[in-house]
Amino acid sequence: MSLTQRSAVVRRLIVSPGSAPQHSTAPAVASAAAVSAVLRAFGRPPEDLPARTVVLLGATAFDGVGPAHEGFTVRTEATPGRALRRAHRELHEGTADLALVAGFGEPDPWTITVYAVKRAAEAVADGDAVLGVLDVTTPADEDTVPPLRPLRGNPRGTDPDRHRLVCWSGRNADDEMRVRDELLPMLSGVHREVFPALPATVPCGTPPGPVRGAAVTVSALAARSVHKARTTDASHPRPVALLFPGQGSQHAGMAAGLYRREPVFTAAVDAALSHMGEEGPRIRADWLDPARAAIDIDDVRRAQPLLFAIDYALGRLVLSWGVRPTALLGHSAGELVAATFAGVVSLRDAVAMVMARVREAVKIPAGGMLAVAASEERVLPYLTDDVAVAAVNANQQVMLAGSKGPLTEIAARLKADGHTVVTVPATSPFHSPAMAPASDAVEVAYRAIPLREPKMPLYSGYTGALMSPEEARSPRFWARQITDTVYFRKALDELLAADDVLLIEVGPRQTLTAFARRHRSVRLGAGAVSPILPARAGTPEADRQSVLTAAARLWTEGHDLDLNAVARLWTWSEEETAPAAPRVPAQAQAQLA
Structure with missing residues (x-):
């Protein structure tokens, strides 16, 4: 069952x-x-x-x-x-x-x-x-x-060709070099079948030191990867803030390489989809087999529910490593995921809010969204009919949304004047006046949802500031998000002004990572950003490799991760029936200690 x-x-x-x-x-x-x-x-x-x-x-x-x-x-x-x-x-x-x-x-x-x-x-x-x-x-x-x-035991898979994380540390630079010199010959000589079972951190049984290194590698390249890895001084780790992307970041098969390969991610996806009623199994089927999908991933009926489930599951995955974020920021529909983690709304009710948005959005005539490499001031003269500025993401990056015909005409005029214009994968004109009937309808539905004030700092892309208790508890505030402009740049300004933080984008495609890298704080090195998934669709192994790279960044930043939890990415599989993990030889254990 x-x-x-x-x-x-x-x-x-x-x-x-x-x-x-x-x-x-x-x-x-x-x-x-x-x-x-x-x-x-x-x-x-x-x-x-x-x-x-x-x-x-x-x-x-x-x-x-x-x-x-x-x-x-x-x-x-x-x-x-x-x-x-x-x-x-x-x-x-x-x-x-x-x-x-x-x-x-x-x-x-x-x-x-x-x-x-x-x-x-x-x-x-x-x-x-x-x-x-x-x-x-x-x-x-x-x-x-x-x-x-008992909860059913976790199946284990020990494929030596699957990527894994190797972490090590020292009390100072000389100590780190000593640890690495002891680690390298062991990695060179270990049998490939034993590689997945090696401890995730070296030395074993001692608190990690401030000089740290990490490598995401496979058995054949392990020694070379560790030898070439750069170390960092992690004495003063920056606090972590999570970024949750919204519609436009989705792509076919996003994060599917983690499903049934990591228990927390798998359970979180299943939990979110289970609250979607009869649509849940259909959404899962279209996600896992996009070539035979009944509904395209860019359709709001797939994009928003599935993005919510993926963002939520990735956030749960990061938290399972022992990471405790100090702030949350979501873009567009991602703000509702952030609100779930902040305790504003339960998972079941957040899913109900997403499905209400979808139900009303499909009643609005077809529209779309455009990304334009220009400032908000430069695009305002082009706007006609119901086309509006949907989002201000960076100094020279805005999004427009509106009905299909007027949006197509505006795109042609912008291109004729030399502006770079890219069509955003969306079939509904979110964040434009065209969505006003949908906003009014979902507000009625939201009045039955218990809403609470945030339990941790939650930045809103609609106000560009910390979400107040009154906003969090307001059905109207959440309903207006369908029509209102997203001021992501301003919200990010506020977040990075409060502290130097490490931003982790917990979602597909790295859209918010690209915006954050343009921010002055990140360009100067005060803040930093790391994505958790690849920038584009790839292999299942690429998904796992990317997640492990994010874990490596957290480790070298100075965060003491639960590496046993991280190790499930290469030792756990619901689909495999591989034998139990091979024992590490006593001699190798002694070397690692």
Whole structure:
């Protein structure tokens, strides 16, 4: 059974809402005080819980429990088993994003066992420690607590021709040279079948030093790549900010080389697509087999939902390495992905917002978008009818959008006057007045979505500044994004003025990377930018190589990554049935240590 159909227990704790157990023999009673204890069982204040958190009480005795408590829905069942099964149903019916289930009388009459239950795919994507998945099919008796089954083991693939990351470090330049001199002969002599199983970092078992090197390589080129690699002084790592691209960055097969080759990315894509209803499987099929796609990737029905899923999954992948970004910035539709990571909206609700945009966008007459190598001031005299400036991305790069006929005429006039004009892959005139009916329609739908203020700095391309709590909670603010101009350049100015940061573009095609490289801060070396995917469509191995190159950049910048998590890019595969990874010979282990 797919993870998207499973529910996972990610935390389990025994609590007592009253006096100490050793001094009480009275059974625990479901009361308002007990619900408060459940909400705080795991040390998180209620305001940090997802907006769609439901508390399910499995008890035989109730004392003044209402249908809501501290702003959260409370439901009651006769037994803990029934409460856990109801949690599973509510999570997959979409009425809850987190279920806190209280089993009263477990394991003793005076105690409560509290379970935190999530959809399994999202638990894996979020990096939760999954205790097990609920087996709600057995036993048939609903009053019995369903057993927890282990999450299926990760298949392993050890293809020696797959790229992998080799990291090393030293306390100073001389120490780094010593480590590298010990590493090189071992890489030259190691059998190619053993190469994938070598530790990801050298020396093993000691804290990484400030002088660092890294190489993304295959077995045959490992020694040469390590020998030629440049080292950096990583004493003062720049904080990380994530950039999420929007429509126009998509291409056929984008990031498909990571799917079923990395568990967090795979689970995150599946989680996002699972919330798209019947369209989810169709979008996945068109993505993985673009030659037989029913709908073209540039059609809004494919571009925006799939871009959301890919951006979201790549962001989850970077976070799984232990990276904790200090700021987020999305371009156009990418702003909704950034808002998901900032805690403004849940994954399910963010997907609902994307699908509402798509549903209304297809009702608008066909249009398009143009990228023009000119300033906003230079293109204004060319604008007619409903064509507008859709985005200001850099000093000499703007986008125009509007209905198809007027846009074609403006493109011809711009080219005749010597301007460079490139058609953006889009079939809808986003960020133009033509989209006003769609904006009004989605605002109505957005009013039913729980929206919260950001939990971390979130820069908006529509205001060019930090998103305020009032903007984040406004359905109108999110609906207007369909018609309003994107001021990415201004937002990037604000982000880079706040600190010298390492920007990571978590999306396809490197569009935002190109814009960021033109920024004065990056050109002067104060800030920096690194893409996570290739600039154009390529092989599946090119996708993995590019992601590993981004991980190498984070390592040499000075960020202490979870390299066991990074290693899944060359040791994990859902499709392969390769034998277990070969053991590293004891002599090689000793050399690496």
